[in-house]
Amino acid sequence: MDTQVNVAVIYYSSTGNVFELAKAAVTAAEKVGAEVRLRKVRELAPAEAIASNQGWSDHAAVTQHIAEATLDDLDWADAILFGAPTRYGLPAAQLKQFIDTTGPLWAAGKLVNKVGSSFTSTGTAHGGQESTILAINNTLYHWGAIIVPPGYAEPVQFQVGNPYGASHVSQNGEVLPGEVELASMDLQTRRVVEVAKAMRPGRMAWPQPALTA
Numbered sequence: 001m002d003t004q005v006n007v008a009v010i011y012y013s014s015t016g017n018v019f020e021l022a023k024a025a026v027t028a029a030e031k032v033g034a035e036v037r038l039r040k041v042r043e044l045a046p047a048e049a050i051a052s053n054q055g056w057s058d059h060a061a062v063t064q065h066i067a068e069a070t071l072d073d074l075d076w077a078d079a080i081l082f083g084a085p086t087r088y089g090l091p092a093a094q095l096k097q098f099i100d101t102t103g104p105l106w107a108a109g110k111l112v113n114k115v116g117s118s119f120t121s122t123g124t125a126h127g128g129q130e131s132t133i134l135a136i137n138n139t140l141y142h143w144g145a146i147i148v149p150p151g152y153a154e155p156v157q158f159q160v161g162n163p164y165g166a167s168h169v170s171q172n173g174e175v176l177p178g179e180v181e182l183a184s185m186d187l188q189t190r191r192v193v194e195v196a197k198a199m200r201p202g203r204m205a206w207p208q209p210a211l212t213a
């Protein structure tokens with residue numbers, strides 16, 4: 001019997017590059033039978049900043065219909081894929097702010113044994129893809145999540161060159177993810193879903209630890 005898994009793809013994107021990867025994750029997860037929620041995190045930047053950048057305001061308009069991430073999305077998910085652009089070598093604050101609202105779920109032990117994985121986009125090739133993904137993944141350690149990276153599990157990873165998570169160099173917003181980056185996202189998502197499927201029967205059987213006294 002095939003095991004149904006719930007996948008939350010939770011992302012932030014200013015100018016659409018991470019959004020393209022997030023959409024590829026949704027397609028890949030659905031292709032292997034997962035139930036998927038695509039969720040953007042809340043924008044924190046002031047309206048004037050967004051309006052001053054055509055790419056940013058266009059992207060905000062195009063993604064207006066996408067629901068904002070809530071704690072229920074994390075609670076519901078067996079597996080979570082987090083995506084954020086790099087900001088000075090770190091994930092965008094908008095994603096971090098959402099992560100910082102998860103205390104109640106963490107305290108109730110509800111994030112333990114989730115399957116997690118992260119992806120990013122930078123402006124430049126050595127602009128901090130790995131540091132961004134590793135920074136997001138630090139949270140997954142705290143949750144007691146099972147981190148599933150793409151590694152070099154398929155040949156496309158030798159083209160994209162980043163075993164930590166799907167990554168794209170946008171040349172500062174000039175180039176959207178192409179075939180190789182989307183294939184890497186596809187691989188990463190399939191691996192996440194496969195591991196989540198394998199783990200789900202056990203996860204359902206284990207008691208949820210309550211971390212608060």
Ligand SMILES: Cc1cc2nc3c(=O)[nH]c(=O)nc-3n(C[C@H](O)[C@H](O)[C@H](O)COP(=O)(O)O)c2cc1C
Binds near residue numbers: 169
């Ligand atoms: C404030 C700020 C800081 C950034 N810092 C970096 C950086 O450290 N390294 C890098 O390569 N690109 C950096 N970028 C570029 C973005 O990460 C890049 O354009 C990314 O592809 C945007 O993704 P998005 O289209 O999903 O928003 C920065 C952009 C901004 C606005």
